[in-house]
Amino acid sequence: MERQQQKRNPKVEALRLVAIAGIAIFHTFVPWFNKLSYGAPSLAQTDIVRSSWIGLFLLGNINLLGAMGNTIFFMISGYFLLPSMVHSSYHGGYWKKQLMKTIRRSVVIVTTVIVYGLLTYLLVRFCSIPGPDFHTTRWLVMDLEFVWLYLLFILIAPVIAWIQARFYRRWRLIVFCSLILIFIVNTYIAFCSQGGVNHTLTGWRKWDSAVTYLVGFCLVGLDDFHAVSRFIAHVSLWGVIILNILIEAVLALFHLPVLIGDISFKSTSLLSFALAYFALALSVTEKRPLGQHSIPQHAKHSSRTISKTDNTIRMLAAGILGFYIFQSMLTHMWHSFIIPFLNNFVTLPGGNESVRIIVFVCLGILFSLLYATLILLLDHYIRQPITQLLASRFH
Numbered sequence: 001m002e003r004q005q006q007k008r009n010p011k012v013e014a015l016r017l018v019a020i021a022g023i024a025i026f027h028t029f030v031p032w033f034n035k036l037s038y039g040a041p042s043l044a045q046t047d048i049v050r051s052s053w054i055g056l057f058l059l060g061n062i063n064l065l066g067a068m069g070n071t072i073f074f075m076i077s078g079y080f081l082l083p084s085m086v087h088s089s090y091h092g093g094y095w096k097k098q099l100m101k102t103i104r105r106s107v108v109i110v111t112t113v114i115v116y117g118l119l120t121y122l123l124v125r126f127c128s129i130p131g132p133d134f135h136t137t138r139w140l141v142m143d144l145e146f147v148w149l150y151l152l153f154i155l156i157a158p159v160i161a162w163i164q165a166r167f168y169r170r171w172r173l174i175v176f177c178s179l180i181l182i183f184i185v186n187t188y189i190a191f192c193s194q195g196g197v198n199h200t201l202t203g204w205r206k207w208d209s210a211v212t213y214l215v216g217f218c219l220v221g222l223d224d225f226h227a228v229s230r231f232i233a234h235v236s237l238w239g240v241i242i243l244n245i246l247i248e249a250v251l252a253l254f255h256l257p258v259l260i261g262d263i264s265f266k267s268t269s270l271l272s273f274a275l276a277y278f279a280l281a282l283s284v285t286e287k288r289p290l291g292q293h294s295i296p297q298h299a300k301h302s303s304r305t306i307s308k309t310d311n312t313i314r315m316l317a318a319g320i321l322g323f324y325i326f327q328s329m330l331t332h333m334w335h336s337f338i339i340p341f342l343n344n345f346v347t348l349p350g351g352n353e354s355v356r357i358i359v360f361v362c363l364g365i366l367f368s369l370l371y372a373t374l375i376l377l378l379d380h381y382i383r384q385p386i387t388q389l390l391a392s393r394f395h
Contacts, residue, residue: 032044038258048357056252064269073324074214077154112322112387120132153217161221178218186270237275237282
């Protein structure tokens with residue numbers, strides 16, 4: 001099916017917004033969480049949070065939401081790209097067609113990095129805001145490793161789709177075996193060998209993280225959602241949500257911040273992976289009469305009128321790539337504002353401790369969403385017209 005039809009699923013676009021919100025909120029609270037769970041140096045005041053089960057519970061769920069957001073991004077990409085490529089691989093001119101599409105997608109990614117890199121430099125240079133160290137390449141390489149990993153997946157997707165189309169059963173077996181093996185390794189990393197909160201890009205743990213995202217990318221690309229009923233997807237998603245809440249609550253009640261960090265450590269979290277998978281499954285299937293399989297919505301033609309809400313959701317969700325890049329480049333600026341601001345609410349003397357923590361978290365969430373919305377609007381009116389103009393040359 002054409003991607004233009006695939007894009008007309010407001011539930012999937014809304015899921016992109018969930019991923020954006022999760023990442024935005026996660027990055028706001030990461031100084032508090034890393035200091036609590038890993039002892040990372042930070043100006044964040046964590047004493048009141050450490051002594052409160054409510055604080056630990058809320059921050060634990062926020063960290064898991066951030067891990068889920070990253071996985072959702074790759075899964076949605078795999079869901080839209082791979083099945084379409086598999087279908088196209090049976091027709092002539094496949095490699096030439098995919099070459100042009102891959103170039104176009106790559107141009108969008110690289111151009112987005114350039115646009116926001118220039119904008120970040122100008123903001124830091126002329127507005128005197130805290131920013132990355134422009135004398136090193138870290139802010140363009142390691143700090144954007146997530147984006148470059150996405151570019152790598154874009155480059156190899158046509159090969160993956162070609163292999164899947166011709167060796168489906170073997171490829172499916174490889175993907176499922178890889179899924180099991182990678183989470184055995186992930187469990188070891190999370191609970192036994194994290195290697196520090198800032199392990200480097202070349203470390204084997206980072207490559208394991210990359211493989212985890214690749215497995216998720218390929219798993220949804222198998223397009224097995226037609227075999228999952230909407231009811232099962234719904235029950236599975238809520239089952240994982242309830243299980244997560246119970247685990248976080250127990251660990252918080254026993255004041256175990258290290259274990260809270262372990263179960264949501266970066267890409268190693270099986271809970272965040274399951275949440276992302278079943279959330280996508282629920283988003284792409286429609287309810288069918290009893291006894292029939294659910295049909296992925298990208299396989300259907302929709303004749304309903306697109307509402308203003310759907311248009312708004314799609315407009316904002318289209319900025320997900322720009323958001324990931326710009327918020328990463330502006331991390332120093334954002335933390336220089338949000339850490340002192342939120343510290344004021346956890347260090348105020350007197351008052352109910354639980355209420356102060358809830359206010360602290362709610363304000364952090366509110367400002368995170370406002371910040372993300374601002375970036376998404378900026379992306380819509382500035383970055384997207386530029387990249388669309390350049391990408392149009394490769395049709």
